[in-house]
Amino acid sequence: MIEYRSISKTFADGTEAVADFSLELPSRTTTVLVGSSGCGKTTLLRMVNRMVDPTHGEVLIDDVDIATRNRVELRRSIGYVMQHAGLLPHRKVTDNVATVLRLNGVSKKEANARAHEVLETVGLDSSHASKYPSQLSGGQQQRVGVARGLAADPNILLMDEPFGAVDPIVRDELQRELLRLQHDLDKTIVFVTHDIDEAFLLGDQVVILKQGGVVAQVGSPAEILANPADDFVRSFVGLDKGGRTLHIEEREGTSIVVDSTGKATGVLAE
Amino acid sequence: MSVVDDTIDWFSDGSHWSGDDGVPSRLLEHLGYSALTVGVAAAVAIPLGLWIGHTGRLRGVAVALTGSMRALPTLGLLTWFALFIPLGLTAPILALVILAIPPLLAGAYSGLESVDRQTIDAARAMGMTELQILSRVEVPLALPLIIGGIRSAVLQVVATATVAAYVGLGGLGRYIIDGQAVSDYPRMVSGSILVIVLALALDAVFVGLQKIAVGGRAPALSSSSS
Amino acid sequence: MTWAWDNREQVLDLTLTHAWLSAVPMLLGFVIALPVGWYASRHRRLRGSLLSVGSILYSIPSLPLFVILPGVIGTGFLSPLNVVVALTIYAAAIMVRSATDAFTSVSPPVLDAATATGYSSRQRGLTVELPLAGPVLLAGLRVVSVSTVSLVSVGALIGVSNLGSLFTDGYRRDFTTEILVGVAGIVLLALLFDALLVLAGRLLMPWASLTRPSGVQ
Numbered sequence: 001m002i003e004y005r006s007i008s009k010t011f012a013d014g015t016e017a018v019a020d021f022s023l024e025l026p027s028r029t030t031t032v033l034v035g036s037s038g039c040g041k042t043t044l045l046r047m048v049n050r051m052v053d054p055t056h057g058e059v060l061i062d063d064v065d066i067a068t069r070n071r072v073e074l075r076r077s078i079g080y081v082m083q084h085a086g087l088l089p090h091r092k093v094t095d096n097v098a099t100v101l102r103l104n105g106v107s108k109k110e111a112n113a114r115a116h117e118v119l120e121t122v123g124l125d126s127s128h129a130s131k132y133p134s135q136l137s138g139g140q141q142q143r144v145g146v147a148r149g150l151a152a153d154p155n156i157l158l159m160d161e162p163f164g165a166v167d168p169i170v171r172d173e174l175q176r177e178l179l180r181l182q183h184d185l186d187k188t189i190v191f192v193t194h195d196i197d198e199a200f201l202l203g204d205q206v207v208i209l210k211q212g213g214v215v216a217q218v219g220s221p222a223e224i225l226a227n228p229a230d231d232f233v234r235s236f237v238g239l240d241k242g243g244r245t246l247h248i249e250e251r252e253g254t255s256i257v258v259d260s261t262g263k264a265t266g267v268l269a270e
Numbered sequence: 271m272s273v274v275d276d277t278i279d280w281f282s283d284g285s286h287w288s289g290d291d292g293v294p295s296r297l298l299e300h301l302g303y304s305a306l307t308v309g310v311a312a313a314v315a316i317p318l319g320l321w322i323g324h325t326g327r328l329r330g331v332a333v334a335l336t337g338s339m340r341a342l343p344t345l346g347l348l349t350w351f352a353l354f355i356p357l358g359l360t361a362p363i364l365a366l367v368i369l370a371i372p373p374l375l376a377g378a379y380s381g382l383e384s385v386d387r388q389t390i391d392a393a394r395a396m397g398m399t400e401l402q403i404l405s406r407v408e409v410p411l412a413l414p415l416i417i418g419g420i421r422s423a424v425l426q427v428v429a430t431a432t433v434a435a436y437v438g439l440g441g442l443g444r445y446i447i448d449g450q451a452v453s454d455y456p457r458m459v460s461g462s463i464l465v466i467v468l469a470l471a472l473d474a475v476f477v478g479l480q481k482i483a484v485g486g487r488a489p490a491l492s493s494s495s496s
Numbered sequence: 497m498t499w500a501w502d503n504r505e506q507v508l509d510l511t512l513t514h515a516w517l518s519a520v521p522m523l524l525g526f527v528i529a530l531p532v533g534w535y536a537s538r539h540r541r542l543r544g545s546l547l548s549v550g551s552i553l554y555s556i557p558s559l560p561l562f563v564i565l566p567g568v569i570g571t572g573f574l575s576p577l578n579v580v581v582a583l584t585i586y587a588a589a590i591m592v593r594s595a596t597d598a599f600t601s602v603s604p605p606v607l608d609a610a611t612a613t614g615y616s617s618r619q620r621g622l623t624v625e626l627p628l629a630g631p632v633l634l635a636g637l638r639v640v641s642v643s644t645v646s647l648v649s650v651g652a653l654i655g656v657s658n659l660g661s662l663f664t665d666g667y668r669r670d671f672t673t674e675i676l677v678g679v680a681g682i683v684l685l686a687l688l689f690d691a692l693l694v695l696a697g698r699l700l701m702p703w704a705s706l707t708r709p710s711g712v713q
Contacts, residue, residue, distance in 0.1 A: 051395055072398070073397070075396060087389070088407060148396070273566075337642075340639075340642050341645070341686040341687075342646065343682045345649050346660070353666075353670060429557030429559070433558075433559050437667065443559070446559060446563055447653075459564055459567055461560070463560070465557055466564075469555050469557050470555055473551075473552070473555040477551075
């Protein structure tokens with residue numbers, strides 16, 4: 001379990017990114033931090049692997065204050081996936097995936113075997129293994145990034161807008177892959193995005209953030225949609241624009257699901 | 271065309287190829303001074319440049335220093351040092367080392383600066399120590415520019431070592447300086463040709479090294495870098 | 497430094513000669529490099545070879561080049577022309593790379609818009625591309641300026657009179673002050689040229705200093 005206790009962060013140039021943030025993230029679930037840019041979501045994410053240290057407050061993993069743990073060792077035990085994959089351009093795909101394993105002293109042979117295994121898990125076949133990152137498409141690079149994060153079999157996976165830089169079709173695929181992976185692997189995932197639809201799709205627990213790390217609402221997607229905490233949430237989630245308020249209408253002899261502006265959005269499943 | 275004939279005669283003269291003033295001897299001297307100079311300068315400048323590039327500190331100072339040292343006239347530095355330390359070769363070598371530092375320093379820190387910040391961030395987030403980040407990620411990716419800095423330094427030193435013959439250094443420059451003293455034009459031209467060939471040969475070697483350093487990555491990268 | 501004052505006429509004379517020997521190659525090099533660089537920016541296949549030639553020329557050490565030029569182009573042995581020609585070659589070599597980069601850096605959408613508006617190729621070249629390539633060209637010129645002013649001094653070794661003569665003279669007479677005056681003179685001259693270039697840049701390209709506050713760093 002990950003816990004933020006009264007976290008605040010002020011950067012060297014005076015920006016107050018987060019002010020008094022507290023949250024519990026249950027193990028083996030996906031928590032999504034969602035908000036517009038500047039709300040502190042990435043800062044909060046990066047506190048878990050100590051890429052950023054809080055000015056006040058503690059972050060605890062399984063009841064241990066991570067400030068007492070060695071940074072390098074901490075980072076090697078947590079998977080991190082970023083927006084543009086951050087792959088090492090001068091290393092082949094397999095070597096990239098095996099990086100953390102090698103850092104932990106695993107033999108080259110074992111590390112490579114494990115790398116191939118993980119690459120398959122994320123849906124990349126072995127023909128890509130000997131390629132360099134620049135020879136892969138954006139979506140493929142992101143998959144390698146996820147594979148790299150999973151290679152050392154960490155309990156925690158941190159994902160910072162990992163699907164933000166790929167086109168919508170690829171993003172869809174990757175989101176579905178992630179859901180399948182989570183179903184199979186049961187990791188504790190902390191996911192950052194600015195896209196509320198992605199948050200609702202992927203999150204067991206969704207945290208909507210305002211500027212300065214202020215929590216607007218925490219809950220499951222259903223809870224948030226059913227009981228938005230205030231107008232900010234209502235607006236952020238899109239409840240005020242009518243796209244989410246649906247009802248059924250009879251049109252041309254069929255039952256169609258229609259939003260409040262009258263736009264036909266779908267059909268009811270049997 | 272008699273200049274060409276005279277020069278060919280000079281090269282054909284066997285006596286010019288043996289002894290202390292012979293071509294092999296002078297060539298080795300020149301290479302020796304150059305290697306020594308670049309080696310010493312690199313030992314100082316490259317670690318410093320790597321530190322500046324990795325931490326980002328003192329960058330302003332470094333840029334100002336390398337920029338302003340390009341304005342220093344080499345002959346001025348050589349003669350000034352030679353008057354202060356008149357005996358032996360300390361003065362010219364010292365001057366050569368000082369002049370070799372700027373390109374090496376610049377190559378190192380600009381090489382590191384050219385590495386994508388995101389790649390470094392990812393490496394740090396994966397749990398690499400600072401030293402591992404430097405040695406496994408930054409330096410390999412910065413290698414073409416670092417080698418470029420060495421290349422500049424080598425050319426600079428070979429050229430300046432030639433001029434340094436004026437203040438007593440050996441090497442191929444002796445043909446030019448000594449030749450001028452006795453108005454032996456063929457000797458001057460021959461010496462000049464030797465230095466030019468040496469410089470171009472060394473340049474070609476380093477260009478080759480740079481290509482190899484870039485080629486370690488995917489094909490897409492090497493075509494855009496020349 | 498009273499020596500400098502006492503001999504000010506001589507020093508001034510040398511400075512003027514030095515300035516002249518620096519300015520001519522810079523100008524000629526620029527004029528040569530501009531069309532070559534423009535051409536190279538348009539023809540990718542040629543670009544590689546042109547830049548390689550430039551790189552090779554720039555790798556030739558200066559003193560040897562001064563020495564062999566009389567043989568190659570038939571100038572007098574002690575003639576300042578050797579220095580001018582050699583330095584022009586260097587200036588052109590550096591500037592060709594600079595000019596190529598400058599012209600390739602002009603944003604394609606802007607060029608496209610200019611053509612669509614109705615500029616002829618020549619008009620576009622002179623009134624759109626050239627000004628927009630200006631900042632990078634200026635940066636290249638500033639580099640050329642510093643190295644040219646410095647290299648002129650080597651000409652003193654083949655008897656071409658310039659501030660570098662203070663080095664040879666001072667060395668022969670065991671007189672360090674004279675050498676320092678020479679160094680100071682060259683550094684000051686380089687700074688002066690640089691200041692003039694920056695000023696010219698501000699006057700000719702007022703828009704450039706707005707968008708890039710730190711100039712051409």
